[in-house]
Amino acid sequence: MPSIRVENISKRYGTFTALDGVSFEVERGELFGLIGPDGAGKTTLFRLLTTLMLPDGGSAAVDGLDIVTDYKSIRQIVGYMPGRFSLYQDLSVEENLEFFASLFGTTIAEGYDLIAPIYRQIEPYKTRRAGRLSGGMKQKLALSCALVHKPRVLFLDEPTTGVDAVSRSEFWDMLHTLRQHGITILVSTPYMDEASRCDRIALINEGKILRIDTPDRITDEGATLEDTFIRLIQEEYGKHHIG
């Protein structure tokens, strides 16, 4: 059973089609990247899979649970870090983490093993207010908060946007560590350099998936991933307008 299964899913906002027949599968313990420009439909896909929205067509399941009918069970087993998510600025590092642990009926101590590699780096500042942390530290705290209840599937919507290059690189190292715990990770990013750190990626544009493969195989011979992506988008655009 795949960890995430999406079948021909569609979502419209009024007349605007955000997702148009998207299908893909993510295996257990896989680090799967959604790569695409702003407005490609990445956030909508996350909101569908985290049961925050209902699809207009198609179906999807997370850990074998249907996103429409089993949404309450899904909410027990996933971790989610929304794109524009910021922590409670007026609460301390520890208070933030404690609160998110309590949401799932657990404690920091119980989830400590899993978050330790990340949390240990910010633990010396645990009494500091989240609003006074640096961007990279905020990122680590946010990831700790999304992980403290030991989710089976982790959804990260553009987690590195607005974070410096060093912190971004560290962040991806952490994701690789998590994969060893068997956690499935679906991550979106607009940065092409981060795509190469995923097991597999899906290139998404204007609500459609253009190609799904490993970063190496998706890239054209002698070109960068970015060039390949742009070529694919132009091809799609041409098809759409000529045909």
Added chain:
Amino acid sequence: MNRFAHFVKKESLHILRDVRTILVVIGIPIVLTLLFGFAISTDVNNINVAACAPHRTAAVRDAVSRVSHTPLFTFKGYVAPDEIDKVLRTGTAEAVMVFADDYDHLVAGTAEVAGCGVQLVLDGSNPNVAASASAYLMQTLSGVAAASPIDTHILYNPQMKSAYNFVPGILGMIFILVCAMMTSISIVREKELGSMEVLLVSPVKPLWIIAAKMIPYFALSCINLLSVLLIARYALGVPMTGSMGALLLISVIYIVLSLGFGLLVSTVTDKQMVALIISGMLLILPITMFSGMLFPTENLPLVLRPITYIVPARWYIDAMRKLMIEGLAFGDVLLELGILAAMTIGIIRVALMKFNDRLE
């Protein structure tokens, strides 16, 4: 229940860490009560009075001394008949008492022709002052002049202090301000912050999210209720002889109703600014206009009067006036209690129905 306790703790921390807001929330009710109680007053005081009495007989002097000994009046002296217009125009006096030539006989009842003993000439440019001045002067002088056929007793608030009237109104407004505005902003802030998405994608029931947010504001409102009641009782001297149990019960119901309003506002918007405008403008305006807080609802045009029936503050303020000033018992505010309880249940039900556990 541990989860819920954590949630309440987190909400309380948000409030406690925001010292400025907490000062405003606790301070505003106290300032408003003191302001309306002492500074802003519709009572008419220090009315300047002059007398026109060329003869100045014993009875005239007796009448004038009675007026000048009343704290409400300041006696400005005697004026000649041709000066009456001048003193009123210049504002030296708001009222002039013109004594009749045979005032002594009229008072003593020995006049040959029955007639008026005193004529009051008033500056009507402020109708409120003129009305009060003439009423007070008639009352003061009637003891001297021929006995008035009407004997007036004003009950519950014999000195007609406007503070008595304002305290229930202030409470009615404060709870909407603190409960509706603060809860709606605090829920909408989670939406703006993006944390609402995380809260929804967790096993926590929406009802818990709401209840946990309401509890700290409920506690704050109880502090406000207490501080306003204490000021009203001990600083303003509002009698509060009615049923204390009914007073507290109806206040608690009204607080919960206001919290429900806040929740309802938060379900229709996802911007803090919009929530502020809705709970500020849309709720405060009808409360001041249609609740009888500032002026009696009976003064409204007939077409607007039905609106007052759906304004919860109207029922709350009505009941509080009965309990605080008229000193009525529990059984006398059952209608208001019932209506407010029904409104509370209705609003919370609608709010819960509209509160979505998804984003759309």
